[in-house]
Amino acid sequence: MESEVDGILVAAHELKAPLALIRQLAFAFEGANAKDEKIRSDMISVSERAIKQVNDLAKIRRLEDGLFEMEPVSVRAVCDDVSRELSYLFDYNRRDLFIKYSNRARLVTANRDLLYSVVYNFLLNAMHYSGEGTEAKLVVKDSSDYVRITVRDYGPTLPIDVWREMKRGWIEKPVSVAMRPGSSGLGLYIASMFSKYMNARVGAVRHRDGTSFFVELPISRQASLFV
Amino acid sequence: MIFVIDDDRMMAECIGRACKNFEVRVFGDAISAMEEISNGIMPSLVFLDILLDGPDGFTFLNEMASYSDTVKVPIVVVSSLDFTNKNLSNYGVVGVLNKDNMMPEDILAYAEKYS
Numbered sequence: 001m002e003s004e005v006d007g008i009l010v011a012a013h014e015l016k017a018p019l020a021l022i023r024q025l026a027f028a029f030e031g032a033n034a035k036d037e038k039i040r041s042d043m044i045s046v047s048e049r050a051i052k053q054v055n056d057l058a059k060i061r062r063l064e065d066g067l068f069e070m071e072p073v074s075v076r077a078v079c080d081d082v083s084r085e086l087s088y089l090f091d092y093n094r095r096d097l098f099i100k101y102s103n104r105a106r107l108v109t110a111n112r113d114l115l116y117s118v119v120y121n122f123l124l125n126a127m128h129y130s131g132e133g134t135e136a137k138l139v140v141k142d143s144s145d146y147v148r149i150t151v152r153d154y155g156p157t158l159p160i161d162v163w164r165e166m167k168r169g170w171i172e173k174p175v176s177v178a179m180r181p182g183s184s185g186l187g188l189y190i191a192s193m194f195s196k197y198m199n200a201r202v203g204a205v206r207h208r209d210g211t212s213f214f215v216e217l218p219i220s221r222q223a224s225l226f227v
Numbered sequence: 228m229i230f231v232i233d234d235d236r237m238m239a240e241c242i243g244r245a246c247k248n249f250e251v252r253v254f255g256d257a258i259s260a261m262e263e264i265s266n267g268i269m270p271s272l273v274f275l276d277i278l279l280d281g282p283d284g285f286t287f288l289n290e291m292a293s294y295s296d297t298v299k300v301p302i303v304v305v306s307s308l309d310f311t312n313k314n315l316s317n318y319g320v321v322g323v324l325n326k327d328n329m330m331p332e333d334i335l336a337y338a339e340k341y342s
Contacts, residue, residue, distance in 0.1 A: 016307050016327070017235060017238075017307065017326075020238070020307060020326040020327050021235060021237055021238050021241070023327075024238060024241035024242075024326075024329075024331075025237070025241060027241070027245075027330070027331050028241055028244050028245075028331070048328075051327045051328075055327065
């Protein structure tokens, strides 16, 4: 199992260079008209997303070195940044993104980049599996010890075996989700590994009309006193 | 004259293209670039990849820093490696561009500033 994951990580490393090149080639391509320009900007956007995913995979290998510093992080600021970055994709695919913050802007103990990737992967997943014209929901809520970020989609509900695996707080390797065609489970795996590193917990709630994925992050008590 | 050293020919050409009206020479390895310099062709600026076939980018940086006629040649490192918080200025490095997110304007800005 470990070598399977290792193979994925090696492949990710190998993909970095060609993806960066595709992005540069897209920049070099000068469209003669608006349609060409549109294709060009889509190529850039797609390659940037792929680079991000590949970089996330490469980071998994570095988690064991403990190089990602934990610090007080504003969940709201991270969620705002991610939703801003993905708003173009949501609009393009005619999905709405509903955001609700009901936390008291408390800080969590996390690594900002890793948390960004967790939220990014959840939202990308929700965008992908919610039907056209529907919405995905991003909700941030406090409890006494943690802040929970939930992303709700309106796609096929999560199979029970994947839900069971997530129940323990993290998943061991990418699992393709049969009821979600085209899913490799990679985004969930990345979110799960990053959350585990941050002592956070990922989980899922099954609905009759979709799935909610969540991550619970420990509140940074000392830093929150200053907010 | 701007030197671009990258073992990925297409990436090197992309960097060269971004330099627009500047004269650019592309090299696939550090040795051929160093030979060109020892033949008297002095670059005004070098865009340097680090992970190269043969001697790597750091070998090139050391070589450039060791000679009196090349020690002041500005070098921009272009790499997918993370150089955050790394100080490379002792090697004549005036900037670092990350291949994952660099823009053609970033490349051109260095060309305009140093060439």
